[in-house]
Amino acid sequence: MSGSGVTTTRCGHVAVIGRPNVGKSTLVNRIIGQKISITSRKPQTTRYRVLGIANTADAQLIFADTPGWQPRPRTQLDKLMNRQIDAALAEMAAVLMVVDARAWKPEDDPIAELLLNAPCPRFLALNKIDQLKDKAALLPLLAELGTRLPEVEIVPVSAMKGSGVARLVEAIAARLPPGEPEYPVDQITNRSERFLAAELVREQLMRQLGDELPYAVNVVITKFEDRPERTHIDAEIWVEKPGQKAIVIGKGGARLKEVGTAARMALERMLDRPVFLHTQVRQRDGWTEDARVLSQIERDGQ
Ligand SMILES: Nc1nc2c(ncn2[C@@H]2O[C@H](COP(=O)(O)OP(=O)(O)OP(=O)(O)O)[C@@H](O)[C@H]2O)c(=O)[nH]1
Ligand SMILES: [Mg+2]
Numbered sequence: 001m002s003g004s005g006v007t008t009t010r011c012g013h014v015a016v017i018g019r020p021n022v023g024k025s026t027l028v029n030r031i032i033g034q035k036i037s038i039t040s041r042k043p044q045t046t047r048y049r050v051l052g053i054a055n056t057a058d059a060q061l062i063f064a065d066t067p068g069w070q071p072r073p074r075t076q077l078d079k080l081m082n083r084q085i086d087a088a089l090a091e092m093a094a095v096l097m098v099v100d101a102r103a104w105k106p107e108d109d110p111i112a113e114l115l116l117n118a119p120c121p122r123f124l125a126l127n128k129i130d131q132l133k134d135k136a137a138l139l140p141l142l143a144e145l146g147t148r149l150p151e152v153e154i155v156p157v158s159a160m161k162g163s164g165v166a167r168l169v170e171a172i173a174a175r176l177p178p179g180e181p182e183y184p185v186d187q188i189t190n191r192s193e194r195f196l197a198a199e200l201v202r203e204q205l206m207r208q209l210g211d212e213l214p215y216a217v218n219v220v221i222t223k224f225e226d227r228p229e230r231t232h233i234d235a236e237i238w239v240e241k242p243g244q245k246a247i248v249i250g251k252g253g254a255r256l257k258e259v260g261t262a263a264r265m266a267l268e269r270m271l272d273r274p275v276f277l278h279t280q281v282r283q284r285d286g287w288t289e290d291a292r293v294l295s296q297i298e299r300d301g302q
Helices: 023-030 076-090 110-115 136-148 165-174 195-207 242-248 251-271 291-298
Strands: 012-019 050-055 059-065 094-100 120-129 153-158 218-226 229-237 275-283
Touching: 012 023, 012 076, 023 050, 023 059, 023 120, 023 165, 059 110, 076 165, 076 291, 094 110, 110 120, 110 251, 120 136, 120 165, 136 153, 153 165, 153 195, 165 291, 195 218, 195 229, 195 251, 229 242, 229 251, 242 251, 251 275
Parallel strands: 012 059, 012 094, 094 120, 120 153, 229 275
Antiparallel strands: 050 059, 218 229
């Protein structure tokens, strides 16, 4: 607020980039204050670009959470994920790279190149500092990165605990161009509740299934109905092979039941009302290569 009583507002898109599993989605959720992007211990959890909209007293920051960048895309789905990152970079007012503060890895190098070449304000979040026993361990890394990445503002954070996050947001907000908010201030994402519902089911599959399987899984919401007493949601879980269907369902249906219960509770938190969730597993050959399916999931919402 200036002395004349006129508020100068700022607004801009901020691309969030980084290799898989460094905590990009956790950081965006922390900034927004709600879960809009799913997270798990497994790499490649984020599949679709999700916008998270944050407002400070005088700025609107529109974060584009992206999938972890794939150095060697193998399937059409990998290519779709890399395209989402290119799309995020095309419309940016700022770029935020996230790394794991415990170790700079060779896979961080090409992403640092993207950051250095971005023609806009650049930021680097050194994440997971809660995992550092000795904070002084950050000093050599900070010194090295300061030389290697000149003009990049470096902020140590813990997306999980929240430390450093407000400082990061303020630093980015200060560098955004002047502009009116693009979204209403009470809107936190560009995605529909239906899309987020599918993602919350997929999050549980990511978290509860073994290492290879989650990547071959897709979730489609076939019914989303607000009824007086609760919201009724039907979710189809697609797998590629018959054997995978048995794994998702589990012995006597135990695994699917656990996935369903955890997803229902997450849905109730998101929607703030009771939910009835029905899940069904279907086998669909080769959906990760199916152009029609991929173009459908690339569209906004669902
Ligand atoms: N200890 C700690 N763990 C964190 C922090 N931030 C994220 N994590 C964990 O790191 C893992 C990966 O987090 P995500 O947010 O899913 O990572 P991502 O970069 O979005 O990963 P992709 O979507 O797969 O590219 C999860 O288990 C998080 O709980 C942090 O600040 N501290
Ligand atoms: Mg993610």
